[in-house]
Amino acid sequence: MTVTRRGVLRGTAAAAVGAAGAVGIRSAADAATQRGTEGSAVQREPVEFTWWGNHAWQIRSGGVTVLTDPWLTRFKTGTYSPEGADDTTRIVSKPAIIDKYVTTADAILVHHGHYDHLPDVPYIARRTKATVLGNETHLNLLRALRAPEDQLSQVVGGEYLPFTGFTVEVFRSLHSCGGARHQFAYPGTRPGAVPPKPRTIADLVEGGTLAYVITIGGLRILSLSTAGFDPISLKDLEVDVVLAAPGGEPGVTDRLLATLKPVRTVVATHWDDFDQPLDEPAVDWGGLAKLRASALAAGADFKTVDHLQTLTL
Numbered sequence: 009m010t011v012t013r014r015g016v017l018r019g020t021a022a023a024a025v026g027a028a029g030a031v032g033i034r035s036a037a038d039a040a041t042q043r044g045t046e047g048s049a050v051q052r053e054p055v056e057f058t059w060w061g062n063h064a065w066q067i068r069s070g071g072v073t074v075l076t077d078p079w080l081t082r083f084k085t086g087t088y089s090p091e092g093a094d095d096t097t098r099i100v101s102k103p104a105i106i107d108k109y110v111t112t113a114d115a116i117l118v119h120h121g122h123y124d125h126l127p128d129v130p131y132i133a134r135r136t137k138a139t140v141l142g143n144e145t146h147l148n149l150l151r152a153l154r155a156p157e158d159q160l161s162q163v164v165g166g167e168y169l170p171f172t173g174f175t176v177e178v179f180r181s182l183h184s185c186g187g188a189r190h191q192f193a194y195p196g197t198r199p200g201a202v203p204p205k206p207r208t209i210a211d212l213v214e215g216g217t218l219a220y221v222i223t224i225g226g227l228r229i230l231s232l233s234t235a236g237f238d239p240i241s242l243k244d245l246e247v248d249v250v251l252a253a254p255g256g257e258p259g260v261t262d263r264l265l266a267t268l269k270p271v272r273t274v275v276a277t278h279w280d281d282f283d284q285p286l287d288e289p290a291v292d293w294g295g296l297a298k299l300r301a302s303a304l305a306a307g308a309d310f311k312t313v314d315h316l317q318t319l320t321l
């Protein structure tokens with residue numbers, strides 16, 4: 009693989025920042041110095057965030073592409089209807105829809121196993137040849153859905169993974185929960201043997217939740233697939249951007265933003281009713297106002313992008 013001199017320099021500096029950020033040892037002054045150094049050695053390059061609804065993001069910079077939970081088929085489940093999701097909904101993945109939007113990918117980051125995150129990953133992995141990161145359960149569910157085995161990379165939280173042109177740090181995380189009993193849908197894990205092929209949305213168990221920090225184009229992005237997070241793993245973490253989801257327990261996003269070092273930009277994710285079409289404007293399921301209030305109270309810029317639109321940072 010050919011790596012430009014610029015690419016090598018960028019990778020090295022990004023690695024240094026990533027490693028320090030992961031263990032939270034930098035003071036604010038150190039950070040400023042390091043950013044200054046970084047600025048002279050490494051150009052900040054534009055990073056393009058394209059939103060395919062839910063937590064499906066295409067993040068691109070310098071000719072490399074990272075996808076988060078790329079789910080574009082958006083089969084109807086009733087999740088945000090008064091009745092809730094129909095457990096018997098069959099899982100389908102539609103290449104005709106995916107092929108309209110997905111072109112290339114270097115890595116696919118699986119955050120948890122639910123039906124609105126996982127089902128299109130096998131097809132997209134096969135088409136793009138991207139490396140797929142996920143925990144044991146996520147990968148077993150993907151194997152059961154016939155994902156290409158040699159592209160799967162098992163992670164658990166704590167990994168620091170340098171790719172060409174970007175790095176990925178993996179963190180333990182938690183799914184959001186709610187209601188009087190603090191529950192979430194389809195809990196469970198599938199360790200060990202590969203389970204039977206999932207057929208309905210109830211077969212896609214949550215399987216544990218991961219968070220990722222992607223460092224790309226000199227920008228550090230924390231990607232969270234639900235409002236839940238692990239306060240121990242993320243304590244004093246330094247990032248530039250957080251992809252944050254509404255919902256969850258009252259005050260959870262306030263606690264997230266108090267756990268991290270002050271963040272410049274919060275980008276809303278997973279805020280659309282995914283029974284509504286991807287090629288029409290996103291319909292807020294009702295969580296966006298609270299998410300915005302939390303971001304602004306923490307002194308961050310709050311950004312939303314509509315379906316299929318691109319935000320450049």
Ligand SMILES: [Zn+2]
Nearest residue numbers: 120122183234
């Ligand atoms: Zn979920």
